[in-house]
Amino acid sequence: MTLSQLQYLVALDTHRHFGDAAAACNVTQPTLSGQLRRLEDELDVELIDRSHQPVVPTAAGESIVNEAREVLAARDRLATTAAEVKDRVTGTLRLGMLPTLSPYLLPLVLPSLETAYPEVSLVLREWPTTEILDALRTDALDAALIATDEAGPGLHDRILFTEPFVGYVAPSHRLADRESLGPTALSIEDLWLLSEGHCFRDQVLQVCGRAPSAPQAAAQFESGSLETLVRLVRTSGGMTLLPRLATHHMPEAERATFVVPFADPPPTRNVRFVTRRRHKQRLTDAVVETLCDALPETVVLA
Template sequence: MTLLQLTYAVALDRHGHFGRAAEACHVTQPALSAGLQKLEAELGVVLFDRAAHPIEPTEVGRAVVAQARQVLAEAERLEDLVSEATGELAGELRVGILSTLAPYLIPLVIGPFARRYPGVELVFEELVAETISDHVRRDLLDAGLVATPPTVRGVEEVPLFEEPLVGYVAPGHRLYDQDAIGVEDLSPDDVWVMREGHCFRDQALDLLARGAAGRPDAKAVQFESGNLETLQRIVDRGYGMTLLPWLAVQGQGSHAPASVRPFRAPAPSRTVRLVYAATLVRRQLVRAFAAEVARAAAADLPEGAVLYAPEG
């Protein structure tokens, strides 16, 4: 049994396809298949159901793959120990990020991180929170930036900062003349929200439910869209209002500053978290990334915002 054979098993479990697993391992498909057959022969069991689509591990195969991940993690830890000893961080860091964070946070992070860690290549992928946690668990991502606690076993979190929410109000809207708004001012009648599947939608609906608590005749939410930019553009055209995260309305963005309304204290907020696998081996690199994200966001968050202090 070799580390290479264990790598093949983990790759096939991850991709569910011989061709894609071979490509990920930078070998030919026959070489990967032969390596797995040797591993199965040595162990005396069948590790994968090759008739399934996608290919799935057998019951014993799942246990073997889980143990293989741990063995490979310990082997990779040797390289990580060298990096920690020399203080030189290098390699690729794969990060999942919410679409409600990506356009506003990534530009703040990439420049400072590249200057501080020139040997590290950041690779971002926009996904919903549930998928980010799942990909982190399956080692398809090294880390993720989310705004809800992970619900997947084997995934841990580090809080980075609290991001306040703001109202974004069209001219002529009933709240446009107010300098600040309260949750009690919100009504499902005229607020645009994200489409189902986005955690920002769930938070908006929770605030709307609280705002409509004293109005039993309030209508259900009627307006939904796939991204915040679309909602913002609709408001800019003079229709209704929406809720936006604080970072979305900072700097020289595409928003109209006159439409932004802060919430009266206590303002609603979301906790931006970094998630990673409990078995993660590249902890120093992920800690460094977490610290850089917290530093970058702190410069644009309002005075008094809650900032956490991840190690870095």
């Protein structure tokens, strides 16, 4: 039994496809398949139900997969501990981020991280909250940035910063001339929204005084991308709400024309750093410190 075989097994459980698992492990599909056959022969138990599509672990395989994740996590801890003894910050951090956060935060953070910690490697995954939390619980991620009220049982989280919302309003919109917005002035009927499954959508609906599960008054276009909503406002009118970091990269002329702040106190979201295990502590501390140092003054550090 080898660590590589355990890595292949975990990858197959994660991707549920031999080709995708092999690509994730940077080996050929025959190599991965053959090594898993050898592992099954050595353990004398069938680990994978190959008749099922997509492939899934057998009942025995699920137990072995969980143990394999523990072994691989222990391997990573050993490597991190060895690096810390040498007073080095090194290693790989598998980090999940929300689609409403990563396009705006990563350009601020990555250059500083690469300069300060050249031996640190980030493996980044942009997923919705539910997928991020599932990946943390199965050790497919080491850490994540989310924006829900709490991460849930079995996970450790802390608030890193609080981010206000702003309006992104077409010049033709009835609220375009306002110096500031108030929640009571908003109307869900002329607000472009993210599609269901995005926590920012639920937060916007709550700002408007509507429960996420409440039926809409009329059919509306919904998008999975904030950038698509911005383009819709620019080309078709209406308005949308954005987290403040989404405006950081905009030219000053665009902010002056389209961005309208909320009156104090504005609606906000808390961005949390979440882990399942307390490992890779020095590595996660370095990433968090660099991230917080790179944040603009438009957000409030915890």
